[in-house]
Amino acid sequence: MAAGTSKLSLIKPGNLWPFLLITSLFFLWGLANNMTDTLLAAFKRIMSMSDFQTSWIQLAFYGAYFCLALPAAILIKKYSYKTGILVGLGLFILGSLLFYPASITMAYSHFLIALYVLAGGLSILETAANPYIVAMGPEETGTRRLNLAQSFNPIGSITGVLLSKIFILSQLNLSSADERASMDQAQLAAIQSEELTSVMGPYVGVxxxxxxIWLAVKFTNMPKASDAGAKLDLLPTFKRLLKTPHYVWAVVAQFFYVGAQIGVWSYTIRYVMQEIQLNEDDASSYYMAALILFMVSRFVFTALMRYVSPRSLLLLSAAAASVCTLLVIYGSGYLGVYALIGISGCMSLMFPTIYGMGIRGLGDDTKIGGSGLIMAILGGAVITAVQGYVSDLTQDISMAFYVPLVCFVVVALYAIASGKLERNSGRPGSEAEALPGGMFQKAG
Known part of the structure; x- marks a missing residue:
């Protein structure tokens, strides 16, 4: 980070309440994201599914991110960030409520529809909230400010897993797939109905x-920056963005990073169950430990950004995540489990850092550019499905972690190349955090 950055204000005067309110949204979508991650293990038992079949949960969830991010950016650019937030929260509410009829029909496809609507709302929220947080202070501190707001995301993640552990996973009938196959239809339907009602409960409560929260946002006067609009001209905007190397490669890196994160978290419970022979409820405690480490590490990385460039921290964390993933693949028992938890500590700064680096210097193209970085969340759907397929093919969940390993290597390569990419971007302000003297530079 450039010398003197630490002396710049982190939040513009008068923006504290809007900052706190929008930061609460990071908590809420963290809750939804990670409560949904546990559904893979839940539906695998409830409906005796393969890992690839359960990955359709993430395909519906993160597929919605891909489909709704650009319409969200258009909506925000035409109206305001506040409008986007209200629409996003509305879909979040609707999707959560759709879990009720899905629990009655007991159709897997109906749960997928509910998740798609819910995640569509989250896509709009993220498209609005991430650049809004960046706009709440000097551009030079934008990445650090976004990391601070994102630090509350894992608190929501932990809450989501805790809700799932208490209200969903602990309520699962422990009958195996073979035992369920031998049951008569009425008996199996009764068990599944009870389990799916448990799945529905937390979502309706949320x-x-x-x-x-919708009412609080509705009656809050947002800062003018959130409502600043410009003429909507998509084709020239896309052309400018595609000619901005540091942005294009940030989208690529974000696709692979999100794929790695969702893949690691989606199959954490499965891996723990395999390596130390626990049921879903007990294995979820290790998932929660991973999220706690993720949360703590994000605060630590945010503090380190006062002294170490985001680019350097991204490279170091991607390298460390790769080492931990190798231990997951080739280790066993508690060694593999602890390494798996360690990956979360390494991942904690990646999303906001790639996002912040990607949108630097985009100017009026920030809203549409930010939507591209949110659309890259599609990696969570695609790569999780690939990981599930590899698991089914090898009959060994540990071998499936080769997939996130490749993703972390891509992120490391992006971190190495990002300095040159920024210098080639031709955008004003895109080199504000460049470090010509080396990897580390203390803020003055």
Whole structure:
């Protein structure tokens, strides 16, 4: 980070309440994201599915991110960030409430539809909230400010896993797939109905809480920066973005990073169950430990950014994540489990750092450019499905972690190349965090 950055204000005067309110959204989508991650293990048992079949949960969830991010950016650019946030929260509420009829029909496809609507709302929220947070202070501190806001995301993640552990995973009937196959239809339907009602409960509860957040946002006067609009001209905007190397490669890196994160978290419970022979409820405690480490590490990395460039921290964390992933693949028992937890500590700064580096210097193209970085969340759907397929093919979940390993290597290569990419971008301000003297530079 350039010398003197630490002396710049992190949040513009008068923006504290809007900053806190929008930061609460990071908590809420963290809750939804990680409560949904546990559904892979839940539906695998409830409906006796393969890993690839359960990965459709992430395909519906993160596929919605891909489909809704650009329309969200257009909506925000035409109206305001506040409009985007209200629409996003509305879809979040609707998708959560759709879990109720899905639990009655007991159709897997209906749960997928509910998740798609819910995630569509989250896509709009993320498209609005990430650049909004960046705009709440000097551009030079934008990446650090976004990391601070994102630090509350894992608190929501932990809460989501805790809700799932208490209300979903602990309520699963422990009958195996073979035992369920031998049951008569009425008996199996009764068990599944009870389990799916447990799945529905937390989502409907969250929906009721979200109504209060919607009202708070509705009656809050957002800073002018959130409503600053420009003429919507998509084709020239796309052309400019495609000619901006540091942005294009940030989208690529984000695709692979999100794929790695969702793949690692989606199959954490499965890996723990395999390596130390626990059930879903007990294995989820290790998932929660990973999220706690993720949360703590994000605060630590945010503090380190006062002294170490985001680019350097990204490279170091991607390298460390690669080492931990190798231990997951070739280790066994508790060694592999602890290495798996360690990956979360390494991942904690990646999303906001890649995002912040990617949108630097985009100017009026920031809203549309930010939507591209949110669309890259599609990696969570694609790569998780690939990882599930590899697991089914090898009959060994540990071998499937070769998939996130490749992703972390891509992120490391992006971190190495990002300095040159920024210098080639031709955008004003894109080199504000460049370090000509080396990897580390203390802020003055």
């Amino acid at each position: 929906a009721l809480f979200l109504v209060l």
